[in-house]
Amino acid sequence: ETPEFLAAFQARIDADEKIEPKDPMPAAYRKTLIRQIGQHAHSEIVGMLPEGNWITRAPTLRRKAALLAKVQDEGGHGLYLYSAAETLGISRDQMTEELLSGKAKYSSIFNYPTLTWADIGAIGWLVDGAAIMNQVPLCRCSYGPYARAMIRVCKEESFHQRQGYEIMLTLSRGSDEQKEMAQDALNRWWWPSLMMFGPSDGDSQHSDQSTRWKIKRFTNDALRQKFVDATVPQGEKLGLTFPDPDLKWNDDKGGYDFGEIDWDEFWRVVKGQGRMNVDRIAARRKAWEDGAWVREAAMAHVEKRKTQMAA
Ligand code: ACO
Numbered sequence: 001e002t003p004e005f006l007a008a009f010q011a012r013i014d015a016d017e018k019i020e021p022k023d024p025m026p027a028a029y030r031k032t033l034i035r036q037i038g039q040h041a042h043s044e045i046v047g048m049l050p051e052g053n054w055i056t057r058a059p060t061l062r063r064k065a066a067l068l069a070k071v072q073d074e075g076g077h078g079l080y081l082y083s084a085a086e087t088l089g090i091s092r093d094q095m096t097e098e099l100l101s102g103k104a105k106y107s108s109i110f111n112y113p114t115l116t117w118a119d120i121g122a123i124g125w126l127v128d129g130a131a132i133m134n135q136v137p138l139c140r141c142s143y144g145p146y147a148r149a150m151i152r153v154c155k156e157e158s159f160h161q162r163q164g165y166e167i168m169l170t171l172s173r174g175s176d177e178q179k180e181m182a183q184d185a186l187n188r189w190w191w192p193s194l195m196m197f198g199p200s201d202g203d204s205q206h207s208d209q210s211t212r213w214k215i216k217r218f219t220n221d222a223l224r225q226k227f228v229d230a231t232v233p234q235g236e237k238l239g240l241t242f243p244d245p246d247l248k249w250n251d252d253k254g255g256y257d258f259g260e261i262d263w264d265e266f267w268r269v270v271k272g273q274g275r276m277n278v279d280r281i282a283a284r285r286k287a288w289e290d291g292a293w294v295r296e297a298a299m300a301h302v303e304k305r306k307t308q309m310a311a
Helices: 003-014 027-046 048-052 061-086 092-100 117-135 144-172 176-195 207-212 220-238 263-273 277-290 292-310
Strands: 248-250 255-257
Touching: 027 048, 027 061, 027 092, 027 207, 027 277, 048 061, 048 117, 048 277, 061 092, 061 144, 092 277, 117 144, 117 176, 117 220, 144 176, 144 220, 176 220, 176 263, 220 255, 263 277, 277 292
Parallel strands: none
Antiparallel strands: 248 255
């Protein structure tokens, strides 16, 4: 890759041109996208597990239908994203192997357990709320297939966020016990949701380069701050208390100050030692193995069609 090639590529990025699959691109740009889109796809797929856990126990038929639709959407997002990554020259089988072997990461958030129905509310409100904050800017990312996939994904995520907030609203206006459930879910999901945005800017190894390539449009800390500012008033409307004594409005910066994230916990979870990491991967491995016959049957069908066409 000559300096001229790299400069010409950067000029296209600077001019806000979209990069498409067959366009020449630096190897490192391709690698970064495969890493990020792959991780994102895995997050959607693993993200089906904590909520799937509650489909059979949803309190009403309406809640069950909404939760089923949401979990199904997440499966769809995963498939879009795997397809977007495939345009960069990696296969879905390879990405799956990397997930199952522990080489590829997925979002830390999905390594926490869903203990009560209120967790489904908190996940929709907070986790999907954080996902939207992070993903709306990705609709303007420089890589065409990723940017376009994000448009539909974000629309569906807003429905997810609202269904979660509505669960929290219902619980927080309910009996004392329901209010307590909502508060307990907020207590357990608040900090892990803030961790979703990734390490602080000083520790974020990919941010500078990804920002120059317009893959990232905001830094991890900037998005985290936007999320806190948008979410705190929503929590106050619910009459709930955030589990952070340092959370307070700061007039000078026009945003909330908040306490320090437990980064040891973050890295432990990212490195595989969260409460649910082993279970999540075991569930994905089982799904992959149980689905082997479907993949084999699909391939056999393609082969048969080919022979029929040739005859
Ligand atoms: N969970 C797990 N790993 C993380 C997390 C997290 N919350 N945040 C950062 N990391 C990892 C990065 O993947 C990177 O590891 P790697 O080099 O082995 O790939 C490392 O920590 C350092 O972080 P950064 O340099 O800040 O990494 P990056 O620039 O990729 O930023 C971010 C991380 C913000 C998550 C980015 O990849 C992104 O925007 N991804 C797309 C959105 C996404 O994946 N969302 C998933 C959850 S939302 C959902 O599925 C509903």
